[in-house]
Amino acid sequence: xxxxxxxxxxxxxxxxxxxxxxxxxxTDDVTLPGLCYAAxxxxxxxxxxxxxxxxxxxxxxxxxxxxxxAQDLEGKVNSIPCGWQVPNCDLKTPPHPPLARDKxxxxxxxVAVVVAESRAQAxxxxxxxxxxxxxxxxxxxxxxxxxxxxxxxxDVPQNRVLLWSVKGGDFEAAAREPGVRVxxxxxxxxxxxxxxxxxxxxxxxxxPGTGELTLWVTSQNPHIxxxxxxxxxxxxxxxxxxxxxxxxxxxxxxIPVYPEEAVVAHLATRLARPVKWxxxxxxxxxxxIHGRDHIxxxxxxxxxxGTVVGLRVxxxxxxxxxLSTAAPAIPTILYGLVLSxxxxxxxxxxxxxxxxxxxxxxDAYRGAGRPxxxxxxxxxxxxxxxxxxxxxxxxxRRNLIPKDQFPYTVATGITxxxxxxxxxxxxxxEILDYPKVRAEQAAARQQGxxxxxxxxxxxxxxxxxxxxxVGATGxxxxxxxxxxxxxxxxxxxTVFTGTSPHGQGEETTFAQIVSQELGVPLDDVEVLHGDxxxxxxxxxxxxxxxxxxxxxxxxxxxxxxxxxxxxxxAHQLEVSVDDLVFENxxxxxxxxxxxxxxxxxxxxxxxxxxxxxxxxxPGLEGQANWDPSNFVxxxxxxxxxxEVDPETGQVRILRYVAVDDCGRVINxxxxxxxxxxxxxxxxxxxxxxxxxxxxxxxxxTGSMADYAVPKASWLPHLECDRTETPTPVxxxxxxxxxxxxxxxxxPCVVNAVMDALSPLGIRHLDMPLWPERVWQAIRQAKGGAx
Amino acid sequence: MTGVRVSMTVNGVEYTRxxxxxxxxxxxLREHLGLTGTHVGCDTSTCGACTVLMDGKAxxxxxxxxxxxxxxxxxTVEGLARDGELHPIQQxxxxxxxxxxxxxxxxxxxxxxxxxxxNPNPTEDEIRHALEGNLCRCTGYQHIVNAVKAAARAxxxxxxxxxxxx
Numbered sequence: 001x002x003x004x005x006x007x008x009x010x011x012x013x014x015x016x017x018x019x020x021x022x023x024x025x026x027t028d029d030v031t032l033p034g035l036c037y038a039a040x041x042x043x044x045x046x047x048x049x050x051x052x053x054x055x056x057x058x059x060x061x062x063x064x065x066x067x068x069x070a071q072d073l074e075g076k077v078n079s080i081p082c083g084w085q086v087p088n089c090d091l092k093t094p095p096h097p098p099l100a101r102d103k104x105x106x107x108x109x110x111v112a113v114v115v116a117e118s119r120a121q122a123x124x125x126x127x128x129x130x131x132x133x134x135x136x137x138x139x140x141x142x143x144x145x146x147x148x149x150x151x152x153x154x155d156v157p158q159n160r161v162l163l164w165s166v167k168g169g170d171f172e173a174a175a176r177e178p179g180v181r182v183x184x185x186x187x188x189x190x191x192x193x194x195x196x197x198x199x200x201x202x203x204x205x206x207x208p209g210t211g212e213l214t215l216w217v218t219s220q221n222p223h224i225x226x227x228x229x230x231x232x233x234x235x236x237x238x239x240x241x242x243x244x245x246x247x248x249x250x251x252x253x254x255i256p257v258y259p260e261e262a263v264v265a266h267l268a269t270r271l272a273r274p275v276k277w278x279x280x281x282x283x284x285x286x287x288x289i290h291g292r293d294h295i296x297x298x299x300x301x302x303x304x305x306g307t308v309v310g311l312r313v314x315x316x317x318x319x320x321x322x323l324s325t326a327a328p329a330i331p332t333i334l335y336g337l338v339l340s341x342x343x344x345x346x347x348x349x350x351x352x353x354x355x356x357x358x359x360x361x362x363d364a365y366r367g368a369g370r371p372x373x374x375x376x377x378x379x380x381x382x383x384x385x386x387x388x389x390x391x392x393x394x395x396x397r398r399n400l401i402p403k404d405q406f407p408y409t410v411a412t413g414i415t416x417x418x419x420x421x422x423x424x425x426x427x428x429x430e431i432l433d434y435p436k437v438r439a440e441q442a443a444a445r446q447q448g449x450x451x452x453x454x455x456x457x458x459x460x461x462x463x464x465x466x467x468x469x470v471g472a473t474g475x476x477x478x479x480x481x482x483x484x485x486x487x488x489x490x491x492x493x494t495v496f497t498g499t500s501p502h503g504q505g506e507e508t509t510f511a512q513i514v515s516q517e518l519g520v521p522l523d524d525v526e527v528l529h530g531d532x533x534x535x536x537x538x539x540x541x542x543x544x545x546x547x548x549x550x551x552x553x554x555x556x557x558x559x560x561x562x563x564x565x566x567x568x569x570a571h572q573l574e575v576s577v578d579d580l581v582f583e584n585x586x587x588x589x590x591x592x593x594x595x596x597x598x599x600x601x602x603x604x605x606x607x608x609x610x611x612x613x614x615x616x617x618p619g620l621e622g623q624a625n626w627d628p629s630n631f632v633x634x635x636x637x638x639x640x641x642x643e644v645d646p647e648t649g650q651v652r653i654l655r656y657v658a659v660d661d662c663g664r665v666i667n668x669x670x671x672x673x674x675x676x677x678x679x680x681x682x683x684x685x686x687x688x689x690x691x692x693x694x695x696x697x698x699x700x701t702g703s704m705a706d707y708a709v710p711k712a713s714w715l716p717h718l719e720c721d722r723t724e725t726p727t728p729v730x731x732x733x734x735x736x737x738x739x740x741x742x743x744x745x746x747p748c749v750v751n752a753v754m755d756a757l758s759p760l761g762i763r764h765l766d767m768p769l770w771p772e773r774v775w776q777a778i779r780q781a782k783g784g785a786x
Numbered sequence: 787m788t789g790v791r792v793s794m795t796v797n798g799v800e801y802t803r804x805x806x807x808x809x810x811x812x813x814x815l816r817e818h819l820g821l822t823g824t825h826v827g828c829d830t831s832t833c834g835a836c837t838v839l840m841d842g843k844a845x846x847x848x849x850x851x852x853x854x855x856x857x858x859x860x861x862t863v864e865g866l867a868r869d870g871e872l873h874p875i876q877q878x879x880x881x882x883x884x885x886x887x888x889x890x891x892x893x894x895x896x897x898x899x900x901x902x903x904x905n906p907n908p909t910e911d912e913i914r915h916a917l918e919g920n921l922c923r924c925t926g927y928q929h930i931v932n933a934v935k936a937a938a939r940a941x942x943x944x945x946x947x948x949x950x951x952x
Contacts, residue, residue, distance in 0.1 A: 012880055019888030020876040022823020022863030026889065029822035119813075120806065197827050197835060197889040197923050248825070248889030249923050281828035503887030503924050669883045676926030677886065704832035704921070712914040712927040741926075 007516045010669040014522070015507040024246040027201035027216045028278040035203075036065055038264055038277040039122035041112040041129045042286065043104035046138035046358035046697020047150065050102060050111065050131060058114055058128040063121035065271055067129060068263075069112045070101040077266045078232045080259055082323040083224070086332050086474040089164035092356075094153035096322040098232070098259040104133070105152055105321035106358050107697055108286025113263055115275060138358040138697040142295055142318040145355035152321055152356035161319045161354035164332040168411025169347030174310035175301040183387045184299045187379055188766040189372050191293035191318065191691040193701070194365050195709050198248020199279035200288055202261045204268035211239050215265045219244040220254045220500055221540025224477065226532045228257040228325070233266055240265075244530035247502030251681070252364030253288050254502070255542050256325035260287070285702050290691055291365020293318040294331060294372050300380040301347070306388055306395045310347035311339055313376055317354045320361035327363045328354070333473050334369030334461070340410035341377045342421040342459040342635055343399040348411040358697045364542065366681055367742040370460050378456045378747035382754065383763065392751065393429060396457045396637075397422060416459065416633045417727045417735075419661070424723050425457055428637040428659040431721055437641055437655075445759060450644040451654075452756025455637065456748035462544035462736035463632035463729070479545070480627035482536045483553035485514060485561050487620040489607040491600025493520055495527045495557075498538015499550035504738060505670040506546050510554045512666050513732070517558040518599055519585025536623070544634070544736025547666065552730040553626035560622030565602040568620075571613040572597065572605060632727045632735040636660035638679070638744040642752040649775025651687055651753055653716045658744065661723045663735035668722075671737050675720050678741020684710045685742075686749035690768050708768075757781070794855045796821065797865025805852050811845075812836040814852035815862060823863040823892050827921070834920030837893035838862050844900035846893075846919070863892035866899075874940040875899050875933075884933030886924035894920045898934045907938055 018024040055067040079095040100109045112129050116122040139148040145159040152159050175182050196218075203216040213235060219225045222242040230237040247254060260277055268275045279288065294317050301310035317331035336350040385395040401408050403420040410416065434453075441451040464470055467478035482498040495510055511525040528534060538550075562582065569587040570577040573595060580587045588596030597605075602620070605611065609618035641655040658675055665671050688708035692700040701707040726733030746767070753769050754762065760781035765773060789804035796819060803818045815821045815838070824847060827835030836847040839861035866873040875895045878884065885891040894917065901908060901916040908916065913934045914927070922930060 013883060016880045016885060016888075019885055019891055020863075020872070020879050020895065021867060022821070022892050024888055025822070026825070028826070029816075031820070119817075120808070195923055197833065197887065197921065198825070199827070247887065249887040251923070278826075281830065281833075505886070673883050673886060673925060673929055676928045677924045678926070680926035681923075703830045704828045705830040709832075709921050709923065711921065712917045712931065713911075715914070715927055717910065717931075718926065718928045 006512045006522060007666055009667065011508055011512060011522065011667055013505050013508045013670065014511060015505065026198055026246045026248055027203055027218050030203045030216045030245065032205055032274040035274045035276055036115050036117055037119040037122040038113050038115050038267060038275050039126040040110040040260060041114065041126050041131065042283070043100065043107060043109040043111055045104055045133055045135050046107050046140065047136040048104050048133035049136060050100060050104060051134055052132040053112055054130040055112060057130070058125040061121065061125035061128055063117035064125045065115045065117065067112060067114050070097055070099040073098055073263065073266065077262050078234065080232060080257060080262065081228060082328065083228065083325045083476045084329040084474055085476065086162065086164065086328040089162040089332065091162045091328055092156045093323055094156055098263050106360055107699060108283065108360060109321065110259060110287070115267055115271060140357055140359060140693050140695060140697045142293065142316050142355060142357065145357050152358055156356060159356040161323065161356055162328060163353050164336065165351040166336040166412050167349050168413060171301065171310040171312045171347045171349040174347040177309065179304050180301050180309060181387060182299050182301045183380065183383050185380065185383055185764055187296045187298055187376055189292045189294040189296065189375055190767055192291045192365055192685060192689050193285055193691050193707055194251045194253035194288065194291060196249035196251055196253055199281055199284040200254065200258065201278040202264040203274065203276040204265045205274040206269040206272060208272060212241060213239060213265060213269060214241045214243065215261065216243045216245055217261050218247050218254050220247070220250040220502060220542050222500055222530055222532050223498065223538045224540055225257050225261070229262055229265060232262045242532045244500050250502055251366040252291065252368055252542060256289055256363055281704055282702060286360060286699060289324050289363040290320065290360050291362060292372060293362055296376050298376050298380050300384050302384040302388065304388065306390050306398045308343055308345050308384065308399050311345050311377065311380065312349040313339065315352045317352055318357055318359065318362060319354050320357060320359045322361045324361040324363035327361065329473065329475065330364055330369045331372065335373045337412045337414050338370055338373045338461050339377060340412055341374060342401060342457050344401055346411055359693060366678065367739045368543065370739065371682065371743045371746055374458045374743045375747045378751065382751045392455050393425065393434065396425060396455065400425065414461065415630065417630055417729050418725050419459065419633065419635050420723060420725050421457065421635055424635060424659045424661055425637040427721060427723060428639045428657050431657045431719060432639045432655065450646055450756040452642045452644065452752040452754070454640050454642065454748045454752025454755060456744045456751065457637045458744045459633050459635040460740055460743050461631045461633055462739065463548035463628060464543045464545050465631045466629060467627050477539060478627065479539050480625055481549040481553045482538055482625050483550065483557040484536065484621060484623045485554065485557040487561065487603035489604050491524065491603050493518065493525045495525060495554055496535045497527060497529045497550050497554060498535055499546040500530045500538065500541045501546055502541060504541060504546055504674065505667065506550065509547060509666045509670060510551060513551055513554050514558050517555060518562060520599065544738040548632045548730055548734050548736050549626060549628055551734060552732055553624045555732055556624035556626055557622040560624060561620060564620060565599050567613055567616065568602050568606055569597045572611060628729055630729045632663065632729050634660065634662045634735040634737060634740050636740060636744060638748040640748050640752050642749065642756055644753060644756045644774060646778050649771035649778060651769055651774065653683065653749065655719065656716050657719045658741065659721045659723060660737065660740050661725050662737035662740065663727045664724060664733040665722065666734065672720055674737045675741045676718050678739060679718060679745045680710055680715060682742040682745025683715065683749050685746045686767055686769060688768050790853060792852050792856050794858050794860055796860045797862060807853060809852045810848055811850040811852050811855050812847035815847060821862050821864050825889055825892060827889065832921065834897060835890050835893045837896045837920060839896055839900065844897050863895065866895065875937045878933040878937035878940060882929050882933035882936050884925065884930045890920060890922045894922060894930060898937065901934070902938055902941060906942055
């Protein structure tokens with residue numbers, strides 16, 4: 001079969017048939033003989049001393065196989081470690097016991113675990129575990145944490161997790177420059193709940209004969225889970241197999257290694273029975289990580305002509321009750337280093353204080369640090385424009401890094417790979433028909449209607465990353481990626497990747513890379529991932545790294561296959577390697593197209609090994625480990641038009657335009673899907689979503705009925721377009737695209753709403769822009785009682 | 787707890803099982819019949835991942851007791867395809883990239899089938915409103931809406947094509 005150009009084609013996803021037929025296996029779908037079920041007993045208090053745990057009634061309940069507390073796990077399940085210990089910031093890493101020992105530190109902290117023959121029996125018995133608590137005052141509010149007499153961890157004074165800073169240039173001096181105006185604003189980036197549609201789950205099985213422990217788990221990175229769990233369980237890593245089967249979304253929430261996973265794995269060995277635990281949504285809201293939760297005081301220094309000369313931010317970041325796996329990196333390096341965005345800002349000064357509170361731990365949520373930075377920057381750009389009476393498009397254009405200045409090193413020290421930022425801005429304005437919508441806005445204002453136009457111009461850092469660099473930032477691993485591309489004797493190809501996609505579609509895009517490079521039909525390529533037994537090593541799927549890092553490893557492995565195949569073909573055709581041409585999956589002698597072998601024929605010969613070049617090993621596979629030289633930096637401009645109903649405060653998005661540049665595009669259909677999903681999560685932060693606690697630390701938004709995950713009817717038709725600026729960082733020229741939408745959309749929508757309300761003199765409102773909040777602001781602005 | 791006998795037809799096959807009276811239809815399907823294509827995504831009947839057709843109408847199977855489905859005809863995602871051929875809604879979700887992680891997809895497709903039975907030619911707005919009971923966190927809904935439109939076209943074009951899965 002002749003192979004057409006598959007790179008860049010809108011290929012339907014190859015993972016879909018099992019998903020649309022209902023035959024995919026998620027962790028909670030795993031069934032095993034003798035399976036029993038675990039249920040956790042969780043603290044109803046945000047902060048309390050555990051005085052007594054009485055498990056006797058639970059133990060004698062029907063079907064119960066065991067009830068375990070912290071004491072029972074002593075010396076068997078160790079503290080859950082933090083995997084990203086950012087240096088030079090006085091980071092505190094208090095222990096995180098798998099089950100709370102002396103104190104509970106947030107509502108949902110696990111105190112005991114019950115195992116029973118059925119799911120229902122486990123829940124029933126969990127109700128019978130009696131825990132006596134001495135309730136302690138809770139520290140819940142981010143700002144109060146530093147001053148509070150209450151300490152979440154006794155050995156962490158002021159509840160201060162870290163104090164981190166990055167500085168480039170001299171902000172003070174820039175701000176003193178004659179004519180420069182400094183615009184200030186406090187910005188709250190509220191706490192969010194990731195809400196992957198599949199809650200977390202773990203199923204573990206121990207084979208006493210082989211000594212092998214297998215854990216099926218809802219993970220974005222099974223190899224990291226294996227490394228960490230082998231330490232937590234003191235279990236030999238080579239006997240521990242971690243499988244991330246079908247995973248129903250993650251958005252960062254399935255990066256961390258959680259206590260429940262370690263406990264379930266341990267119980268399978270202890271009871272010599274397979275054990276399953278599947279989180280309820282209520283548990284998911286309480287005990288799976290949350291995201292964002294910053295309070296920032298920002299200052300932007302700008303010349304009268306709109307040139308931005310400095311940015312200073314002071315950010316308070318709420319870490320919750322324990323340090324989650326990657327938590328320290330999120331509000332520090334993934335936030336502070338990208339504060340320059342797509343602009344030339346010579347003077348940047350960022351200081352971040354992290355605090356513990358008696359709330360659910362926070363960690364990476366889609367975008368992880370970069371949405372927070374982009375929100376600060378893009379709000380401040382708009383406020384600066386307003387201060388100067390400039391058009392928001394104009395102030396952006398004036399400050400964008402010009403396309404001929406790449407690689408470009410920003411004041412925070414990182415070096416951007418490639419970009420044409422102005423082109424994306426121009427394209428977005430063109431699609432929107434900017435002058436026309438501005439005219440419509442003016443006309444609407446005449447009629448008393450509040451239309452607003454919002455822009456957000458962003459650059460993202462992703463594709464982590466150079467292992468040396470992430471190592472220097474405290475990451476306890478590498479971030480290279482592995483791939484094996486293996487022909488079978490009949491000419492089919494299996495690809496093994498160390499990334500662990502869970503919706504992002506790399507079973508398709510990686511097959512496209514291999515099909516393109518080896519000239520084999522797409523349907524002859526199978527992409528496998530998510531099993532530590534079959535995959536050499538890998539660091540997982542997050543941070544928009546899967547295609548730029550994992551895809552490049554696949555590409556390089558395919559090159560090795562091609563080189564070896566060419567040597568075999570040359571040997572058998574009795575010509576030199578250089579005399580062969582590879583076209584459409586076939587080697588032929590230059591100038592003699594009839595003399596040739598297909599790559600499938602070569603594969604068979606490689607396995608028969610009857611006639612290989614002297615000294616060559618049989619078989620046909622390539623293995624590559626790719627460690628990139630730099631991150632990649634996707635960018636773009638989003639623009640939207642909103643209307644605010646002054647009677648109700650309701651915000652309606654009339655149009656949403658996204659122009660993204662993720663370098664070369666392998667599959668436009670999949671890229672569109674990634675952008676759409678990201679936009680909606682970003683819009684949702686601007687308008688609807690917020691995790692709220694009462695002063696005692698109870699999560700008020702504790703269910704899907706109380707927390708506003710967006711619905712289809714709340715959203716407009718999304719208009720997406722792209723520019724394409726390849727990166728020189730990898731041979732495919734690809735950047736990541738999983739988080740761009742989330743990063744760009746939030747400030748885009750808030751800027752639009754503030755633009756709509758500008759005739760009323762309203763300068764800033766914090767998110768989410770709930771109708772009540774907007775309505776109150778309008779009433780106040782009009783001089784009415786709030 | 788004493789068991790109670792319950793019988794129903796699922797995807798054209800009649801099943802009888804003894805279950806606890808409190809057993810929810812979704813766990814009956816998943817744990818008693820092994821039909822794990824129907825998912826549990828929440829505990830407040832909000833997300834719709836568990837949506838199945840009961841006597842042709844979409845219901846959230848986490849909010850129906852198995853005993854309430856006594857004698858009913860149930861269609862789950864596993865029953866949408868006919869003789870191995872994908873149902874037009876499945877084909878459309880595939881063609882239009884209407885799914886990413888796939889967790890909400892079975893419920894989403896069955897809710898869409900219910901809509902197309904009632905309204906064979908819905909507008910984008912009508913589709914968005916009809917799917918309000920089903921949450922998706924991956925797609926931002928745009929490709930789901932496109933898929934439902936495409937399925938409506940395909941089903942309108944194929945005379946006599948079955949609307950439901952049974």
